[in-house]
Amino acid sequence: MCGIAGVFDLDGRPAATAVVQRMTDAIAHRGPDGEGVWVEEGCGLGHRRLAIIDLSEGGRQPMATPDGRYVITYNGELYNFQELRTELQGRGRRFASRSDTEVLLAAFAEWGLSALNRFNGMFAFAIYDREERRLTLARDRYGVKPLYVARLGDRVLFGSEIKAILAHPGFERRLDREALVEYLTFQNFFTDRTLFKGVRLLPPGTALVFEPGREPREHLYWDYDFREELTDPLPELEEECDRLFAQAVSRQLVSDVDVGSYLSGGIDSGAITAVAAGQIQGLRTFTVGFDTRSASGLELGFDERTKSEYMSYLFHTEHYQMVLKAGDMERAMTSLVRHLEEPRVGQSYPNFYAAKLASRFGKVVLAGAGGDELFGGYPWRYYRAVVADDFEHYVDQYYGFWGRLIPNSSLHKVLAPIWGDVKHVWTRDIFRDVFKHHADTLTRPEDYVNHSLYMEAKTFLHGLLVVEDKLSMAHGLESRVPFLDNDLVDFAMRLPVSVKLGNLADVVAMDENTPGGKRAQYFEKTRDGKLLLRSVLGRYVPEEVSGGVKQGFSAPDASWFRGESIDYVRRVLYDRKARIYDVLDREAVLELVEEHLDGRQNRRLLVWSLLYLETFLGEFFSEGTV
Numbered sequence: 001m002c003g004i005a006g007v008f009d010l011d012g013r014p015a016a017t018a019v020v021q022r023m024t025d026a027i028a029h030r031g032p033d034g035e036g037v038w039v040e041e042g043c044g045l046g047h048r049r050l051a052i053i054d055l056s057e058g059g060r061q062p063m064a065t066p067d068g069r070y071v072i073t074y075n076g077e078l079y080n081f082q083e084l085r086t087e088l089q090g091r092g093r094r095f096a097s098r099s100d101t102e103v104l105l106a107a108f109a110e111w112g113l114s115a116l117n118r119f120n121g122m123f124a125f126a127i128y129d130r131e132e133r134r135l136t137l138a139r140d141r142y143g144v145k146p147l148y149v150a151r152l153g154d155r156v157l158f159g160s161e162i163k164a165i166l167a168h169p170g171f172e173r174r175l176d177r178e179a180l181v182e183y184l185t186f187q188n189f190f191t192d193r194t195l196f197k198g199v200r201l202l203p204p205g206t207a208l209v210f211e212p213g214r215e216p217r218e219h220l221y222w223d224y225d226f227r228e229e230l231t232d233p234l235p236e237l238e239e240e241c242d243r244l245f246a247q248a249v250s251r252q253l254v255s256d257v258d259v260g261s262y263l264s265g266g267i268d269s270g271a272i273t274a275v276a277a278g279q280i281q282g283l284r285t286f287t288v289g290f291d292t293r294s295a296s297g298l299e300l301g302f303d304e305r306t307k308s309e310y311m312s313y314l315f316h317t318e319h320y321q322m323v324l325k326a327g328d329m330e331r332a333m334t335s336l337v338r339h340l341e342e343p344r345v346g347q348s349y350p351n352f353y354a355a356k357l358a359s360r361f362g363k364v365v366l367a368g369a370g371g372d373e374l375f376g377g378y379p380w381r382y383y384r385a386v387v388a389d390d391f392e393h394y395v396d397q398y399y400g401f402w403g404r405l406i407p408n409s410s411l412h413k414v415l416a417p418i419w420g421d422v423k424h425v426w427t428r429d430i431f432r433d434v435f436k437h438h439a440d441t442l443t444r445p446e447d448y449v450n451h452s453l454y455m456e457a458k459t460f461l462h463g464l465l466v467v468e469d470k471l472s473m474a475h476g477l478e479s480r481v482p483f484l485d486n487d488l489v490d491f492a493m494r495l496p497v498s499v500k501l502g503n504l505a506d507v508v509a510m511d512e513n514t515p516g517g518k519r520a521q522y523f524e525k526t527r528d529g530k531l532l533l534r535s536v537l538g539r540y541v542p543e544e545v546s547g548g549v550k551q552g553f554s555a556p557d558a559s560w561f562r563g564e565s566i567d568y569v570r571r572v573l574y575d576r577k578a579r580i581y582d583v584l585d586r587e588a589v590l591e592l593v594e595e596h597l598d599g600r601q602n603r604r605l606l607v608w609s610l611l612y613l614e615t616f617l618g619e620f621f622s623e624g625t626v
Contacts, residue, residue: 002061003030003048003473004073004147005164006126008135010154010212015044019168024048026167027160029339030075030473038062038071043128043135045073046164050476052077052364055256058097065109066094069131072105075160076123076145077480079251084118108136113207116221120251120486124202126158134211141222142370142484143204143462146469150199156210161470162199162341166620174198175617175626177418178425180583184414185427187345187404187605188463190434194342195616204462224457226450229494234532237499240491241536248485249275252366259480260284260358261366263311263319265304267537267546268368270311272482274540276366277315284361285317288354290555291325302556307545314542322357324350324555326564329611337615339474345404345463347608350555352471359475369468370483373461374492375530376453376500385448386504391435394448398455399431405606406592413588417581434458445504446497499532558604562597569593569607572614579617580610582626 005023007015017039024037024046031048033055038045047061064071078084081100084107089095093106100121107115108127113136122144127136137158139147150157150165157165166173179193192200202208205222230237249272253259261273263285277283289305305321312319329349336352358365372378384401388394406414408427415422434455465481472479482488497504538546561569572578573593576586589610596603617626 002050002075003027003160003164004075004124004126005046005159005167006073006157007044007168008128008156008158008210009042010156010210012042012133012212013154015039015042017044020044020046022169023157023159023164023167026163029476030160032476034060036061036073038064038073040071040130042133043071045071045126045128047073050363050473050478051257052478053081053254053256054097054099056097059099059101061101063099063101063105065105066096070105070109070127070129072101072108072125072127074101074104074123074125075147076121076125076140077252077254077478078104078119078121078123079254079485080118080120082254113138113209113219113221116207122480122484124160132211134209136207136209137202138207139202139204141205141486142457142465142489144465144469144481144484146466147202148194148199149202149208150196160473162194162196165199166196171198173621173625175583175621177422177583180418181411181415181422181425182427182430183343184406184411184609185403185408186431186459187343187609188459189342189344190430190459196342196620201466204458224454224493226453226493228446228450228496230491230496234499237495237532238536241488241532242539244485244488244491245271245482245536246275248482248488249366250279251485252480252482253279255364257364258284258362259364259366260286260362261317262354262358262368263287263308263317264368265307265311265545266368267534267541267548268371268483269366270307270541270545271537272366272368273311273317274315277317283315283317284358285312285315285319286354286358286361286365287319287321288350288357289321289323290350291323292556297559302554307548311541311545320357320361322353324353326560327568328353329555329557329560329565330568333611333615334619335474336471337612337619340467340470341616341620343609343612343616344467345460346467347554347557347605348467348471351467352474355472355475355477355479359472359477363476364478364480365472367468367479367481368483369464369481370461370489371533372530373453373457374483374489375495375533376449376497377530377533378456379501379529381456382449382452382501385452386445388445388448395428395432395435398452399428402431403427405609410588410592414584414592416585416588418583449497449501449504495532500530502528502531557608558596558602561604561607562599566597569597569611572611573607578614579621579626580614582617 020037031050033051034049036047045062062071062073078100081103085103088106095102123140124145124147148162152170157168159165174197176197179195207219209217261276262269263273287308289303292303332349332352336349384397468479595601
């Protein structure tokens, strides 16, 4: 796990060592254990190392093949590198280290781009072919590891974080106003845009190839494909799921440093911890809880420390926890924005504190992301899928659900200062484009649900993974996600919807008062999602955990914004000189904020996003660049 950066000049103009070093230094926090820069003619590769596998100098990067033809800078872990190493040795390859970096590089030299389909892990890398003067950038299947790309004339700039690109002296930072519309609709980015104009995030499962005299070539080498193919009896599906889950956790324990685990109090992290604790004596576990004394309603149940402490007792882990209070958001905001850069889904500051806690005791931590998106863990979201009767109706309903921040009807008012520049941006079309390969494959409610799972994995899960990477690496911590093991993902995608959500024919009821005459009361019950996975993971955790209501990792901010943090909200958002009002209409914004403060609407995500954007603009943009 590391940080990478670099420059490639398509005209062959020399890359400056000092510039590559500067870009690499900008992400020094990602790799405190070592650094390296390699420059030749028009290509410069930089690396910051967080040593996890093969702690010796044999794992140092940038690394070249024995013949010197290929040079790599790489961030990530290949969990199947030992199997690949054995196969490559059988084909005559020889290795000088025990690192997965050398294996990945040898695999690319042997098989080219087709090697990407052999990798089981998380990665982002740049490989330069000195013979062909060809640069290949690639990212793992699911987007666990980020890789940003920008063009500066005939120069290609790239880095694990946007800060590496911003450090290039020729790059001019400006706000991408079109991307701002996207974010203020979805609290996420469904395209490859970022809030920095000209900087894109390479999509997951994609390789991007640059070479002189040719247009860049983008290869989508893998994509999610949810389809009902498995017809085995339920008991056999449960046994196979159990085997693959345990195998996935075991695979991701490979490390030459200590591995810990998050233990949130939920079923996913609890089961991961149970398997890991069976193989690591005295496994360290980490929980972030919340002071809920001033919370109300559903937020009273957001503190899961009691469940996590009980599981720690059952699994015999060495347990550590932190309790967040209302003021901790404000205290972390500047550091959080600096590391996260572009905002993504959710209110991510609890993740920042969780990584800070775990990093005090090791370099690697297991996390539970992915289980819900793969196995149908958000049943209330699929109502719109079940009641749809054609593709465009489905898109309209689902698009309405995913408008998480500002309603469509209010966008033109909120964005009034820049509306002339962005009124051509149709976020409904952006949403529909996620399904560009699916419009002709929807005939049954189960098909709609499978394509909802596709959309959420491509967008929502991807956003969560970007947040997880940036905020863990802010503290020099590697976060691993066992649910995103290739074999487990392939199995989950082939499962019938019925083993995730039940028989949909039993769920849809007629109701004359509901548009379309249908409703799915079933999906109001948050215990009813990921039925198969709950049954399997219930073998590892107590019943009160496996049978509990689905709950995200979130602070009681809706209550705090109206109470203990209201002065912070007013100080930032009511300031007439706030930077956000360079691009947003103050009166329209405060009208929405007041709806939250008065208790008329729960707009906690919007309040958080506005606070974030204000800090973001002050941190990254000077006057006149937005």
